[in-house]
Amino acid sequence: MNEFINVEHAAWALGVSKPTVYSLIRSGALTASAGPRGQLVSRSEVMTVATKRRVDAVHRHRDLVAYARQLRATIWPPEPAKVVLSDGREQVRDVDDVNRYMNTPKGRDALHRLDNDAVAVFGPAVIHTLADLKSLKTAGACAWCWSRDLAAVRGGISPSDNAATRVLLGEPCARDLAEWGANRDQVRALWADVKKDDLKRRADDDKTARRREVEAARADADRATRRLDLAITAAGTNRTAESARYLKEAARKRAAGHEDIARHLESVAARLERGAQR
Numbered sequence: 001m002n003e004f005i006n007v008e009h010a011a012w013a014l015g016v017s018k019p020t021v022y023s024l025i026r027s028g029a030l031t032a033s034a035g036p037r038g039q040l041v042s043r044s045e046v047m048t049v050a051t052k053r054r055v056d057a058v059h060r061h062r063d064l065v066a067y068a069r070q071l072r073a074t075i076w077p078p079e080p081a082k083v084v085l086s087d088g089r090e091q092v093r094d095v096d097d098v099n100r101y102m103n104t105p106k107g108r109d110a111l112h113r114l115d116n117d118a119v120a121v122f123g124p125a126v127i128h129t130l131a132d133l134k135s136l137k138t139a140g141a142c143a144w145c146w147s148r149d150l151a152a153v154r155g156g157i158s159p160s161d162n163a164a165t166r167v168l169l170g171e172p173c174a175r176d177l178a179e180w181g182a183n184r185d186q187v188r189a190l191w192a193d194v195k196k197d198d199l200k201r202r203a204d205d206d207k208t209a210r211r212r213e214v215e216a217a218r219a220d221a222d223r224a225t226r227r228l229d230l231a232i233t234a235a236g237t238n239r240t241a242e243s244a245r246y247l248k249e250a251a252r253k254r255a256a257g258h259e260d261i262a263r264h265l266e267s268v269a270a271r272l273e274r275g276a277q278r
C-alpha cells in the first residue's frame, strides 16, 4: 500500500510546520512526487519519520507521566487559575475562554509551539484532543475514541494505552479497552522496538566511552615516555640498561594503551630524577 498525502497533511501528522516538511524533503528523509496541487509524500515515509521523532523525543523525557502532567497543566491549569497580567492585575482563567481560543487557528498554532516534543511523543491526535478535552466532556464523548478517530482521519501516531496518555486523556471507555485487548500484542511489539533501540544506543555510548579511555591511557603513556626521556637526559645516565628495558616495554605496550605502562614509566622517571638531584 503506497498512499500519498500532501505537505499540509504531512505537517499535521508530524506536528511541524510546512517549511519543516519541505526541509525533510530536501534532506532526503521524505521523497516527494509531483501532484496535481503541489508535492505529495508517501504516508508510510511520514510515519517512519514520526516514529523516529518519537523515539528521539522519548529519550529526552524519561519520566513520561511527569511530562504528561506538565503538558496537561499547561493547557488546562487547575481551576480556578489566576493569571497575573503584566500590569499586576489578576485575571481568573475561564475554561470557556480556553475552549474558544483552542478552536481558533491561533490557538492551534500555539498548541504546536507548546512543546516540540509533545506531538512527537504522544502524536498530534492526542494533543489536539487534549485541547478539546473540556468540550468533548461537555458533549459526553470519549476522548480516547475521539483521538483514535482523529488519527485515522488526519494521520500521525495513534494514541496507545499507557499511563502517560491516560494522564492526558483520562480513563478510556469500555470499547477502547476491548479494542486494546485485541491490539495488545502489536502495541507491545512497538514498545519492545523502542526499548531495543534504546539499548543499542546505550551500547554505542559505552563503546565510545571505552575508546576514549584507551585514547586517554595512550596519551598518558606518551607523556610518561617523554618525561622518562627528559629524566634520562637530566640524570646523564645515557640510557642505562634499565631505562632501555622500560623504553622497549613502553614501545610494545603503548599501542595497547595500557595505563600501567604510564605508571611504570613515571616511577622510573621519578627514580632517575631523584638520582640526578643527588
Ligand SMILES: [Zn+2]
Pocket (backbone or CB within 6 Å): 142, 143, 144, 145, 146, 172, 173, 174, 175, 176
Ligand atoms: Zn472510548
